[in-house]
Amino acid sequence: MNPNAVTVSPVQTKADQKAFIKFAWTHYRGDPNWVPPIRISQRELLNYRPHPFYDQAEIQTFLARKNGVIVGRIAAIVDRAHNEFHDEQRGMFGFFECIDDQVTANALFESARKWFAERGITKLRGPANPSQNYEWGLLVDGFDQPPTFMMTYNKPYYAKLITEYGFYKAQDLYAFLGMVKDLETLDPKLAFIADEAERRFNVTVRPISKENFDQDVNSFLEIYNRSLPGQWGFTPMSEGELRESAKGLKMLITPEMTTMAEIDGNPVATVFGLLDYNPIIKKIDGKLFPFGFLRILLGRKKITKVRLISTNVVPEYQRWGLGIVLMKRLVPEVKKWGITEAEFSWVLESNKLSRGTLERGGAKLYKTYRIFDYEPS
Numbered sequence: 001m002n003p004n005a006v007t008v009s010p011v012q013t014k015a016d017q018k019a020f021i022k023f024a025w026t027h028y029r030g031d032p033n034w035v036p037p038i039r040i041s042q043r044e045l046l047n048y049r050p051h052p053f054y055d056q057a058e059i060q061t062f063l064a065r066k067n068g069v070i071v072g073r074i075a076a077i078v079d080r081a082h083n084e085f086h087d088e089q090r091g092m093f094g095f096f097e098c099i100d101d102q103v104t105a106n107a108l109f110e111s112a113r114k115w116f117a118e119r120g121i122t123k124l125r126g127p128a129n130p131s132q133n134y135e136w137g138l139l140v141d142g143f144d145q146p147p148t149f150m151m152t153y154n155k156p157y158y159a160k161l162i163t164e165y166g167f168y169k170a171q172d173l174y175a176f177l178g179m180v181k182d183l184e185t186l187d188p189k190l191a192f193i194a195d196e197a198e199r200r201f202n203v204t205v206r207p208i209s210k211e212n213f214d215q216d217v218n219s220f221l222e223i224y225n226r227s228l229p230g231q232w233g234f235t236p237m238s239e240g241e242l243r244e245s246a247k248g249l250k251m252l253i254t255p256e257m258t259t260m261a262e263i264d265g266n267p268v269a270t271v272f273g274l275l276d277y278n279p280i281i282k283k284i285d286g287k288l289f290p291f292g293f294l295r296i297l298l299g300r301k302k303i304t305k306v307r308l309i310s311t312n313v314v315p316e317y318q319r320w321g322l323g324i325v326l327m328k329r330l331v332p333e334v335k336k337w338g339i340t341e342a343e344f345s346w347v348l349e350s351n352k353l354s355r356g357t358l359e360r361g362g363a364k365l366y367k368t369y370r371i372f373d374y375e376p377s
């Protein structure tokens with residue numbers, strides 16, 4: 001028997017689960033740009049702890065070993081909400097990590113494909129950790145800086161491992177970086193559009209309320225699910241998923257970095273930003289307990305970068321400039337906080353409207369992520 005042969009086995013025990021998660025720490029040791037995941041969140045997203053995403057999904061994780069040493073991992077995910085919404089049978093792969101060895105990567109993909117085939121699924125997409133509503137995409141350009149909060153990071157050779165197996169590009173996702181100082185010279189046409197939209201619709205804007213947090217969360221979910229069905233790859237987020245995400249993020253949300261727009265008292269648009277907690281998460285090594293969470297809360301005022309995660313406008317008010325109205329309210333807030341950089345991520349390659357607005361506003365494309373598809377020939 002060849003001692004260097006690759007063996008792939010399903011994760012079945014608590015020890016396997018621990019090894020699956022721990023492999024990332026071993027694999028990225030010494031990489032200055034890698035940021036460890038928040039450990040408790042990672043266990044939930046892998047279904048090692050209960051998470052409402054898996055009310056409508058199934059997952060199987062796998063470990064690859066060579067000579068008894070773990071050299072790779074992958075998750076095979078059936079997202080039934082995606083398949084129902086898109087009327088297709090497609091499997092998602094995610095949480096992929098691998099040494100720079102095509103044989104190992106192939107063995108991982110083969111194991112995932114076999115698991116999917118047993119469920120009548122032959123089309124694949126990924127990486128999804130575990131879906132489009134969480135961490136999504138493979139970094140293919142922009143390895144010179146660490147990722148921002150809740151964005152992915154990986155070794156530069158991963159794209160080659162994935163394409164050599166037979167995957168092909170399905171869609172790119174872009175991250176744009178804007179410098180707050182450049183807002184002083186904002187394109188006057190954008191300012192005019194914002195002023196006209198406010199006048200035409202009598203828009204009122206406010207931050208998300210922590211006092212009425214649950215109500216605003218419900219409004220956000222409705223706007224989010226109504227605004228995005230036309231976007232490539234979109235799958236609605238369930239109420240349970242949103243509440244779980246909101247519960248985890250409630251203490252991390254700073255109302256100053258959010259805006260809710262209302263017309264006639266009805267919420268019609270939101271922008272949702274989160275401070276880039278990654279430098280602190282790196283210092284605490286992904287451990288929230290016993291003191292990691294406290295360090296995050298105490299250190300937040302020193303954070304100078306924000307990630308604008310989601311800008312959503314209900315369909316009947318899209319293309320009327322409400323997205324710019326949302327951002328306009330944020331400008332004095334981020335300057336007052338001391339924010340110097342804002343990342344807008346991610347933006348679909350096919351979303352020409354958002355891309356054009358960001359470019360006109362002075363934001364620069366600085367990272368590219370990719371979604372891959374696979375279909376048997």
